[in-house]
Amino acid sequence: MSAVEYEPVIGLEIHVQLSTRTKMFCGCALSFGEPPNTRTCPVCLGLPGTLPVANAEAIHYGLMIGMALGCDLAPRSIFHRKNYFYPDLPKGYQISQYDEPLCRGGRLGDVRIHRVHLEEDAAKLVHVGASGRLHASDASIVDFNRGGTPLAEIVTEPDVRSAEQASEWLKLLRTTLRQLGVSDVNMEEGSLRCDANISVRPVGTKELGTKTELKNMNSFRFIERGIKAEVERQIGILRDGGQVVQETLHYDPTTGAITSLRSKEEAHDYRYFPEPDLTPVSITQAMLDRAREALPELPAAREARFKDELGLNGESARLLAWRAELGDYFESALSSNGVEAQPLANWVTNELVQRLGGDADPAESKVEPSALAKLVALVGERKVTQGAAKQVLDKLVAEGGDPQAIVEAEGLGAVGGADELAPVVAAALEANPDIAERLRGGDMKPIGVIVGHVMRETKGRADGGEVTRLVREQLGL
Amino acid sequence: MIDREQVLHVARLARLELSEDEVSRMSSELSKVLDHIEKISALDLDGVPATTHVVEVENALRPDEPRPSLPREVALASAPATQDDGFLVPSPQA
Ligand SMILES: [Zn+2]
Numbered sequence: 001m002s003a004v005e006y007e008p009v010i011g012l013e014i015h016v017q018l019s020t021r022t023k024m025f026c027g028c029a030l031s032f033g034e035p036p037n038t039r040t041c042p043v044c045l046g047l048p049g050t051l052p053v054a055n056a057e058a059i060h061y062g063l064m065i066g067m068a069l070g071c072d073l074a075p076r077s078i079f080h081r082k083n084y085f086y087p088d089l090p091k092g093y094q095i096s097q098y099d100e101p102l103c104r105g106g107r108l109g110d111v112r113i114h115r116v117h118l119e120e121d122a123a124k125l126v127h128v129g130a131s132g133r134l135h136a137s138d139a140s141i142v143d144f145n146r147g148g149t150p151l152a153e154i155v156t157e158p159d160v161r162s163a164e165q166a167s168e169w170l171k172l173l174r175t176t177l178r179q180l181g182v183s184d185v186n187m188e189e190g191s192l193r194c195d196a197n198i199s200v201r202p203v204g205t206k207e208l209g210t211k212t213e214l215k216n217m218n219s220f221r222f223i224e225r226g227i228k229a230e231v232e233r234q235i236g237i238l239r240d241g242g243q244v245v246q247e248t249l250h251y252d253p254t255t256g257a258i259t260s261l262r263s264k265e266e267a268h269d270y271r272y273f274p275e276p277d278l279t280p281v282s283i284t285q286a287m288l289d290r291a292r293e294a295l296p297e298l299p300a301a302r303e304a305r306f307k308d309e310l311g312l313n314g315e316s317a318r319l320l321a322w323r324a325e326l327g328d329y330f331e332s333a334l335s336s337n338g339v340e341a342q343p344l345a346n347w348v349t350n351e352l353v354q355r356l357g358g359d360a361d362p363a364e365s366k367v368e369p370s371a372l373a374k375l376v377a378l379v380g381e382r383k384v385t386q387g388a389a390k391q392v393l394d395k396l397v398a399e400g401g402d403p404q405a406i407v408e409a410e411g412l413g414a415v416g417g418a419d420e421l422a423p424v425v426a427a428a429l430e431a432n433p434d435i436a437e438r439l440r441g442g443d444m445k446p447i448g449v450i451v452g453h454v455m456r457e458t459k460g461r462a463d464g465g466e467v468t469r470l471v472r473e474q475l476g477l
Numbered sequence: 478m479i480d481r482e483q484v485l486h487v488a489r490l491a492r493l494e495l496s497e498d499e500v501s502r503m504s505s506e507l508s509k510v511l512d513h514i515e516k517i518s519a520l521d522l523d524g525v526p527a528t529t530h531v532v533e534v535e536n537a538l539r540p541d542e543p544r545p546s547l548p549r550e551v552a553l554a555s556a557p558a559t560q561d562d563g564f565l566v567p568s569p570q571a
Binding site (some may be wrong): 020021022026027028029035037038039040041042045052053055056057058059078083084085086100109125126127128138139140141142144268271274276279280281282284303318370401 | 484490492529530531532534535536537538539540541542543544546547548549552555560561562563564565566567568569
């Protein structure tokens with residue numbers, strides 16, 4: 001059997017809780033861990049005879065998101081009722097947007113946006129077992145505090161081709177939304193939630209395979225693992241001659257198991273119809289102006305500025321722009337003295353990130369931005385070698401402080417000038433006569449041995465270029 | 478024509494339990510409603526946008542200012558059952 005190569009085709013649906021003060025359609029304040037059912041009113045409890053009224057700020061945030069993602073903003077959009085029964089939905093329908101959403105099209109990074117629309121969040125269900133006070137088998141307790149929280153749903157085109165790309169892109173989206181200030185975008189707390197539509201197809205074909213929907217993955221790591229597991233599952237089915245069934249799936253990160261969520265399946269007939277209790281939203285020039293003015297510099301623009309104005313290479317510019325906290329730290333360090341941009345960027349994105357680990361914000365570390373800038377400047381002036389500077393950085397990460405003082409206290413200053421270095425080089429050549437002979441013969445390959453010897457002797461404080469120069473000089477090359 | 482299966486499907490979605498008599502009555506009544514709507518289809522409606530709202534009001538929006546929520550006792554007062562300060566309902570998974 002010929003081995004067909006498959007490629008994943010992935011689209012993402014992201015739900016973002018907007019950080020307005022009040023809910024989408026009523027004046028209840030948003031809840032942050034308040035006691036259950038203390039943020040409700042007749043509207044968000046779905047009591048008969050109540051009228052929802054849309055939150056102007058949620059629409060403002062929706063427009064900001066649309067602008068940031070380069071969407072077409074609908075001059076007129078309306079809300080629909082999405083009908084289904086579930087205990088987290090007191091009205092028997094969710095107010096959402098259907099065929100006339102607020103925003104269509106757009107792009108963020110390498111992924112196209114299909115649409116962005118506004119809707120209301122569901123309540124929270126806590127499932128209680130038979131051990132409770134109930135005689136019945138299982139029951140649930142509903143807390144309506146979250147019910148009615150404004151949500152923006154962002155739907156991408158199926159442009160994502162790997163689990164890693166999905167998680168990377170989501171980080172860009174998170175940074176963008178955080179910069180906009182429209183959401184807390186915290187996955188663990190549920191203010192950023194992601195579903196993935198996944199299919200696979202033979203490489204080189206255009207037709208889309210049958211897709212499955214992987215629900216509610218609540219961390220970047222789980223998203224990556226979940227998508228990977230589902231892609232492998234689908235490829236396995238196809239390789240065995242089977243067919244992927246269109247269904248909604250749940251990924252359990254603790255066991256790695258993927259299970260079918262059958263409970264809501266029959267509810268896929270949502271019978272959408274226009275919500276008669278809400279008026280259409282017609283975007284005015286004043287609304288557009290206000291949203292435009294509220295836009296900060298976004299990662300894509302920042303990346304371009306880092307490249308064009310500071311001359312950073314693409315990789316550094318992207319990393320610093322996509323992780324706003326790194327970019328902020330970098331810019332703060334850059335402003336402190338005459339340090340060069342690219343070396344500083346390298347130290348932030350490589351050495352510092354490596355030492356702080358993962359997603360840590362360097363602003364919360366003991367390394368002051370000005371201290372890192374000073375250290376990088378010392379390296380630039382050849383007063384400290386790369387190797388010694390790494391030792392200084394270790395110390396800064398552990399204890400903070402001033403790099404110049406650490407250099408002096410620890411004797412980490414570069415072994416400067418020919419006077420100090422020449423005897424060490426001479427000793428190294430003497431200790432390695434074979435190597436010296438080969439160098440003399442014009443074979444420069446083993447020069448690393450001499451440089452290494454000098455570095456050991458000087459504890460990494462010698463400048464590699466200077467050592468090479470001295471070797472040539474002493475051998476009369 | 479709305480057949481028996483379609484009536485049962487819609488009833489299931491709406492969580493309605495219908496007797497045999499009601500199923501056949503609904504089948505003919507719903508068909509009549511559809512017949513009525515069919516008459517509209519006879520008109521030439523190309524270029525006429527669908528009416529989504531019957532009153533011409535737009536942008537009835539609310540400033541983002543919190544208003545008092547209900548005390549929990551009041552919110553829970555009409556619940557058929559409560560537990561742990563919440564509405565107690567049959568498990569949707571059951
Ligand atoms: Zn409310």
